[in-house]
Amino acid sequence: MIAIQNINKRFKKLQALDNINAEFNKGQVISLIGPNGSGKTTLIKSILGLVRPDNGLITFNSVPVTEDVAYRSNIGYMPQIGRYPDNMKIGQLFSMIKNLRNTAKVLDEELYFKFKLDTLLDKSMRALSGGTRQKVSAALAFLFDPEVLILDEPTAGLDPLSSEILKEKILVEKEKNKLILITSHVLTDLEEITTDVMYLQDGKEIFFKSMAELQEQTGEEKLSKIIAHMMKNGLHKKEVSYLKIAT
């Protein structure tokens, strides 16, 4: 579905992505893991066409993403920090986005209602707490029932109950055979949903393996234990010490 071939991205002297190759397909939930600044968001933005790689090719259903922006309507994107017009209210924002999309598709408003955004329609975007802003981003990412979901630290800033609501929703969408790409530093959030793990470090792909392969390689069941194992047997401790590994 999404193919990435020999992607490089440099910001001045910094090599943010270093020869990344990968293929992501329907039914996969790919957890993109790596320390701060390892290139996760840059990779996501390259897929979305928000960052232009220096070379290489990214295709969506075999069409280069640079050729036609229409593929983006198949992707629900939850950015790390959602930026919205400050002078708008929540209700106006949702109306505007629905009008812009103007689709006959049945909308998926489950998160919109579960996060009770319908009770906050008059709240100004300027005045939103970080968590409420995150709820707006989540509700928008799922709204048009996209085939692909790209979620950049989706649970960051959410309270525990809201975080559970979102994780349950991700599981439901996984069952619908969607492609989901997700980054998080909280491995427990990824535990139940991950089918494949891509580990980035300094813009390089350290490994990209299925959970089954990783489980066989490490003899561990859980993602947190797998990463801990990889840490002891290959990756240096400092490289993964930022992760919240369950003990």
Ligand SMILES: Nc1ncnc2c1ncn2[C@@H]1O[C@H](COP(=O)(O)OP(=O)(O)OP(=O)(O)O)[C@@H](O)[C@H]1O
């Ligand atoms: N627009 C930009 N201009 C210059 N440097 C950038 C830009 N965007 C990203 N970078 C740099 O590229 C590197 C990779 O950043 P990126 O945001 O992809 O990391 P990340 O893995 O998503 O990190 P985090 O876990 O902190 O979200 C970082 O060193 C960052 O400072």
